[in-house]
Amino acid sequence: MLLPVKVAHGVRDGTVSLAYRRWRRQDVEPGRVFTTVAGLVRVEDVAVVDPAAITDADALAAGWPDADRLRARLAGEESFPTYRVRLAWAGEDPRIALRESADLTDDDVAELDRRLERLDRAAAHGPWTLAYLRMIGERPEVRAPDLAASVGRETAPFKIDVRKLKNLGLTTSHAVGYSLSPRGAAYLERTRR
Known part of the structure; x- marks a missing residue:
């Protein structure tokens, strides 16, 4: 799972704890740790969500100013499910x-x-x-x-x-x-x- 630099740094400093993706099928599993520019990030939870239910607070937790902008930037085929991925910083890049x-x-x-x-x-x-x-x-x-x-x-x-x-x-x-x-x-x- 690729994270933009700003989002990766947000996970590290605690200002970002969510990511939203449209995938044909779930692309990551809870517990997976991957390397970003800001260090190691762990996937805590993955759930299918209704994009219309994403709140402004959810968007802020994903590094977006509001839910409308987050929904507008969701990449992928609109018929694909939208996944909420809960993230946590897992340490320095070894x-x-x-x-x-x-x-x-x-x-x-x-x-x-x-x-x-x-x-x-x-x-x-x-x-x-x-x-x-x-x-x-x-x-x-x-x-x-x-x-x-x-x-x-x-x-x-x-x-x-x-x-x-x-x-x-x-x-x-x-x-x-x-x-x-x-x-x-x-x-x-x-x-x-």
Whole structure:
């Protein structure tokens, strides 16, 4: 479940506790935790609701100024059910601590080697992980479309690949572009790949 930046930060600071979505069928289950720009968010409850029953107080709890604007912005086919999703902040993004951990053991390096080699083998466009890490290290905070073009890739699939590196704690995302995390820099210094 994707949350806009403002809503994710609202869940974190407690000003947002609801989200409304139109889905063909329920897209998330209670108890699921997902990563947002503001940290981890947990789905507390999911229920089908009548959009006409959404109150201004409900809209405020979802980050909207009033119910009419919320209903007007509900995306999806109008015949689909409307779901009220109750949300709660579940803690910091664990990737933050991971990317700061630059004191890598030999086992850490071997495990990263194994995981990156697996990503390389699975890629239809060939091995990419070390090249992307080196490029990001040499060109920090450069726009993703520019980085993607430099390796002959479309922006969207390029960003998906970089997200895989971020999930391993090797890169950091910025308002524009990426940089190597301390963990990523340490890995590049230690790997023998």
